Amino acid sequence: MEVLAILIPVSLFLGLMGLVAFVWSLRKGMYDDPEGDSQRILDPRYDDKPKPVERDD
Amino acid sequence: MTIASMRPSACPACDAAPAAEALAGRAPLPDARLLLSVPGVHCAGCISKIERNLTDMEGVNSARLNLTLKRLSVDARAGLEAKDIVARLDRLGYEAHEMDAGTISMTETEKQGRDLLMRVGVSGFAMMNVMLLSVAVWAGAEGATRDMLHLISAMIAIPTVAFAGQPFFRNAWRALRAGRMDMDGPISVAILLTLFISLYESLLSGAHAYFEAVVMLIFFLLVGRYLDFRARAVARSAAQELAALEVPRATRLNDGQESVVSVADLVVGDFVLVRPGGRVPVDGVIALGQSEIDRSLLTGETLPVFAEKGHVVSAGEVNLTGPLQVRVTAAGKDSSLHRMADLVANAESARMRYTTIAERAAAAYAPTIPLLALGAFIVWMYLSGGDLRLSLNIAVASLIITCPCALGLAVPAVVTSASGKLFRKGLLIKDGTALERLAEVDTVIFDKTGTLTMGTPVPTNLEQHPADDMRVALALAAASSHPLAVALARALTERGVQPAPVDDITEQPGYGIEGFWQGQRVRLGRAGWVGADARAMTAAYLGIGDRTRTFTFADQLRPGAAEVVQALQAQGKAVRLMSGDVPGAVADLAQRLGIDHWQAEALPQDKAAAIADLHARGHKVLMVGDGLNDTVALSTAHVSISPASALDAARAASDMVLLGRDLSPVADALRLSKTAMQRIRENLWQSGIYNIIFVPIALLGFATPLWAAFVMSVSSITVTLNALRLK
Numbered sequence: 001m002e003v004l005a006i007l008i009p010v011s012l013f014l015g016l017m018g019l020v021a022f023v024w025s026l027r028k029g030m031y032d033d034p035e036g037d038s039q040r041i042l043d044p045r046y047d048d049k050p051k052p053v054e055r056d057d
Numbered sequence: 058m059t060i061a062s063m064r065p066s067a068c069p070a071c072d073a074a075p076a077a078e079a080l081a082g083r084a085p086l087p088d089a090r091l092l093l094s095v096p097g098v099h100c101a102g103c104i105s106k107i108e109r110n111l112t113d114m115e116g117v118n119s120a121r122l123n124l125t126l127k128r129l130s131v132d133a134r135a136g137l138e139a140k141d142i143v144a145r146l147d148r149l150g151y152e153a154h155e156m157d158a159g160t161i162s163m164t165e166t167e168k169q170g171r172d173l174l175m176r177v178g179v180s181g182f183a184m185m186n187v188m189l190l191s192v193a194v195w196a197g198a199e200g201a202t203r204d205m206l207h208l209i210s211a212m213i214a215i216p217t218v219a220f221a222g223q224p225f226f227r228n229a230w231r232a233l234r235a236g237r238m239d240m241d242g243p244i245s246v247a248i249l250l251t252l253f254i255s256l257y258e259s260l261l262s263g264a265h266a267y268f269e270a271v272v273m274l275i276f277f278l279l280v281g282r283y284l285d286f287r288a289r290a291v292a293r294s295a296a297q298e299l300a301a302l303e304v305p306r307a308t309r310l311n312d313g314q315e316s317v318v319s320v321a322d323l324v325v326g327d328f329v330l331v332r333p334g335g336r337v338p339v340d341g342v343i344a345l346g347q348s349e350i351d352r353s354l355l356t357g358e359t360l361p362v363f364a365e366k367g368h369v370v371s372a373g374e375v376n377l378t379g380p381l382q383v384r385v386t387a388a389g390k391d392s393s394l395h396r397m398a399d400l401v402a403n404a405e406s407a408r409m410r411y412t413t414i415a416e417r418a419a420a421a422y423a424p425t426i427p428l429l430a431l432g433a434f435i436v437w438m439y440l441s442g443g444d445l446r447l448s449l450n451i452a453v454a455s456l457i458i459t460c461p462c463a464l465g466l467a468v469p470a471v472v473t474s475a476s477g478k479l480f481r482k483g484l485l486i487k488d489g490t491a492l493e494r495l496a497e498v499d500t501v502i503f504d505k506t507g508t509l510t511m512g513t514p515v516p517t518n519l520e521q522h523p524a525d526d527m528r529v530a531l532a533l534a535a536a537s538s539h540p541l542a543v544a545l546a547r548a549l550t551e552r553g554v555q556p557a558p559v560d561d562i563t564e565q566p567g568y569g570i571e572g573f574w575q576g577q578r579v580r581l582g583r584a585g586w587v588g589a590d591a592r593a594m595t596a597a598y599l600g601i602g603d604r605t606r607t608f609t610f611a612d613q614l615r616p617g618a619a620e621v622v623q624a625l626q627a628q629g630k631a632v633r634l635m636s637g638d639v640p641g642a643v644a645d646l647a648q649r650l651g652i653d654h655w656q657a658e659a660l661p662q663d664k665a666a667a668i669a670d671l672h673a674r675g676h677k678v679l680m681v682g683d684g685l686n687d688t689v690a691l692s693t694a695h696v697s698i699s700p701a702s703a704l705d706a707a708r709a710a711s712d713m714v715l716l717g718r719d720l721s722p723v724a725d726a727l728r729l730s731k732t733a734m735q736r737i738r739e740n741l742w743q744s745g746i747y748n749i750i751f752v753p754i755a756l757l758g759f760a761t762p763l764w765a766a767f768v769m770s771v772s773s774i775t776v777t778l779n780a781l782r783l784k
Binding site: 004008011012015018019022026031032033039042046 | 123202
């Protein structure tokens with residue numbers, strides 16, 4: 001049972017990481033246009049270098 | 058689930074007036090975010106084509122296309138108007154419409170949506186973690202280990218409930234203060250009581266704690282609420298904001314001096330100037346000038362009407378060719394436009410009383426939950442001889458099992474699935490209850506001009522004319538903004554006709570255009586003025602010297618119009634046609650489409666009265682219309698649809714908006730709404746049956762947290778899968 005002392009904090013930490021990642025992606029507006037994002041990947045414009053960053057929130 | 062579900066407070070009446078009175082010469086706007094609906098976009102190519110082209114456009118800072126919402130958001134500098142962008146997109150081959158001013162407040166709605174999504178996410182992650190710990194308990198952890206796992210679960214669950222449960226607590230508190238009982242009350246009680254008892258049990262090293270059930274309940278309910286929110290947030294009409302933005306103005310004449318004043322300041326007897334292309338702001342009599350008046354928005358008449366001194370004009374009509382001085386006979390509240398707005402307001406308030414199937418289900422359900430738990434508590438107190446802890450535990454178990462997790466998903470999941478399907482077909486559902494009302498429809502009434510037809514005339518006999526005559530006609534037609542001239546010029550240009558060198562072109566307001574070509578006088582206009590014999594159909598006449606030519610026009614049928622009428626009749630709906638246009642045109646169209654019931658020269662009140670009469674006889678009417686003359690009918694009808702090309706007022710008054718040019722989604726919508734209602738009913742039964750099975754188990758005291766978690770997740774998942782079955 002001693003193993004619980006390690007495993008429970010680890011599972012809590014992993015869950016927290018997932019939550020943080022979710023909050024971050026939500027704040028970045030990543031769920032605003034799922035269909036458009038899946039199509040934008042086919043756009044060859046920014047294949048060589050990334051699109052100049054725009055603040056749009 | 059949202060029981061006290063409020064309809065977005067649409068108030069078409071508020072904007073019926075300013076929309077029609079929106080005059081030429083609006084004040085320039087500051088830098089603005091323009092929102093356009095672009096129903097035709099579907100691929101990566103569309104995105105890059107539109108964004109690249111618009112970014113190159115003068116006055117555009119940036120443009121971004123949202124493919125999910127099929128919406129283009131343009132960050133524009135001052136001076137750029139939505140209609141310039143619409144024209145540009147049209148040249149690119151995309152149909153676009155400026156979105157209702159109400160959707161500009163979308164940012165606020167987006168914030169709410171993100172807020173809800175955040176709570177969904179938090180409760181989702183909490184649920185996963187608590188469930189992980191609970192599995193250990195269910196697997197047989199005992200003694201100190203179990204107590205520790207319970208307490209860790211409590212540490213996760215309590216902050217989660219405090220954050221993610223807020224929407225329920227807030228609604229419940231609001232309802233309580235207003236003295237109402239809605240679904241959020243029992244839910245809040247169930248959540249808080251279960252949490253409290255579970256904590257108490259864990260501290261006393263009890264065997265059962267329901268932390269995972271509480272968090273799961275919140276998670277599933279929030280998912281339902283988020284879906285519900287999305288369905289109704291798509292197009293919310295903030296008509297009042299629109300009314301506040303647009304101050305209708307008129308040009309008043311004072312001893313020959315022009316001054317721009319608010320329409321509200323005009324009094325009877327004032328003289329106002331209406332320039333060509335402008336809307337008549339008031340009811341009045343023409344004091345000076347000759348012109349033609351386009352009354353299609355008010356009456357549905359396709360043909361412009363000749364107007365001169367002494368003729369009566371009404372607010373909302375468009376002056377086409379010559380400047381007019383109008384003596385005001387009724388302004389503000391007395392004008393015909395305002396009376397129409399009042400009628401719309403009355404009709405709207407009558408329709409607000411619709412109760413949805415979800416509300417009916419909740420009304421039956423909301424009191425049952427706490428009563429059942431309370432009953433269980435009292436009975437077990439009696440049976441166990443006052444064992445408070447046992448009785449409370451059983452009460453909580455029955456609370457959590459009866460709590461309508463699946464019920465909360467039953468309706469939103471289906472509505473979301475159905476409105477998503479319709480949106481992809483090009484129909485936007487503005488009102489949450491519209492789908493349900495649509496399923497009950499048995500009679501469909503169409504407007505003619507602008508609904509079944511495109512509302513724009515198209516020349517029909519160009520091939521009969523010699524090339525030279527067409528060149529002269531083009532030269533003359535290009536000089537006018539009269540609808541027939543514009544249509545003629547466009548059609549001729551498309552045929553590759555080059556304009557002839559016509560000199561001294563002048564427009565005679567109310568009559569036509571005149572010029573000189575190869576030394577002869579040439580005229581394009583009314584039959585009498587040109588010297589031709591008038592025909593019984595829409596036509597423009599060309600006179601070259603003594604020769605005359607007749608260009609005939611017909612209103613173009615909207616794509617899908619014939620199919621939609623056929624499909625609706627095949628579905629067994631009664632289809633009717635009601636128009637303000639002259640009998641000849643209406644009868645012709647009715648015959649072409651195979652509609653038996655038609656009525657011509659119908660006034661706005663006539664249309665509404667006909668619908669009210671049908672309702673009184675037990676029919677449910679779907680009204681499809683686009684004009685100002687349809688707004689009353691649109692808001693009287695059981696449910697209504699308008700095309701995106703319709704006036705703001707008509708779109709605000711209707712429950713659904715057709716995004717594309719094609720009319721055929723209307724028939725799909727009727728079919729799909731029936732299936733959707735079927736699914737909703739199945740879902741409600743399904744979640745009911747789960748309760749019928751498991752409530753006795755809970756009441757008898759056999760329920761464990763494992764049972765609660767199992768019932769909750771299985772019923773929620775089956776309900777969602779059933780919704781996805783919608784085809």
